[in-house]
Amino acid sequence: MSQIPVEAFFQKAKSLSIIDVRTTDEFAKGHIPGAINIPIFSNEERIIVGTKYKQQSRDTAMAEAIHFISQKVDFYLDEIAKLNRKEILVHCWRGGMRSAGMASLFQADGYKVHILDGGYKNYRNAVLKSFDQPLKLLILGGMTGCGKSDVLKEIENLGEQIVDLEGIAHHKGSAFGALGQLPQPTIEQFENKLHAVFSKLNLCKPIWLEDESQLVGKVRIPKPLFDQIRKAKVFKLELSKELRIKRLVNEYTDFDKNLIVNSIQNISRRLGGMATKQAIEAVEKNDFTAAIDIVLFYYDKTYSYGLSQREGQTIISLKLDENDPKNTAKKLIEGELWKSPV
16 A cells, blocks of 8 residues: 555545545544545544543554454445445545554455545645635625626636635525525535635636625635635626515525524624514515515625725626626626736
8 A cells, every 4th residue: 555645645536536434523524525434433432442542552542443443344345345446545534543454454355545644634734725825816796686696607607717605605695595505514624625626727717706705604715715805806796676686586485484584583683673573574474575675785785895895906897787697697708897907
């Protein structure tokens, strides 16, 4: 078996399966996207082995570890056989006993095994460091309901590079952003997924992102990346409030009214007592147009303030007469706005 650095591991991961032998709890907190979890120890077994190592001796801990492993050899080999691969990548937390033990077992069964030098810890260091690299970002901005997400998808359809922050975060960024979404990843896993997306792009070419706050739901955009977003050129979509309300009515009113009411209550301190009461009453009467109109007053004010804090930034407005994401994307990519220096 071979110990390989992170860079080489990434290259091999394009064609080989990654086996993460850490516990299910460790894996759930964060893992390399695409990795397969075959835990050498259960969560409880890891605690037992670690306790014996600290309180008794290394030899005692090793004996306990071997006892646990010996009972599950068939399980490990059955799981690895499902991959139908004879060359694999293996890692644990620091590239120590767990990955070495599993790699030895797999190698004895005829597999060619590569261990990640420094383990998942080294991978995480590489992920966090990657957000420091300079990027050519173009930011798609605009008030809530102007269709930024749909325009971003159309920009991608035109062959441009994008990063869908909201898609990776499983959240649309507002108090209503969790509606209809999968559970959010941990902050650690969000960073891992974000790194995986950027690693597939040409970083010498422009990359489009939607304008976001640093917090997207409960996950946080890494500060070095967020700082670059705040300094990048912004293309601000300007769609009438009437059309924005119409878009939002179509987007959100299929959800359970109780979920919508809960979302309104989550921003009650910012809306104010009277506005919150009026918005909830409108929802209960199925007057979603009125409810969204009330809520937009808060979001429009918040967005305008955020845009005003972008000191020294280039902000280019694109006034839209219709809700047509495909045509808007074409205007951005093919028009004079695109030709101005990045």
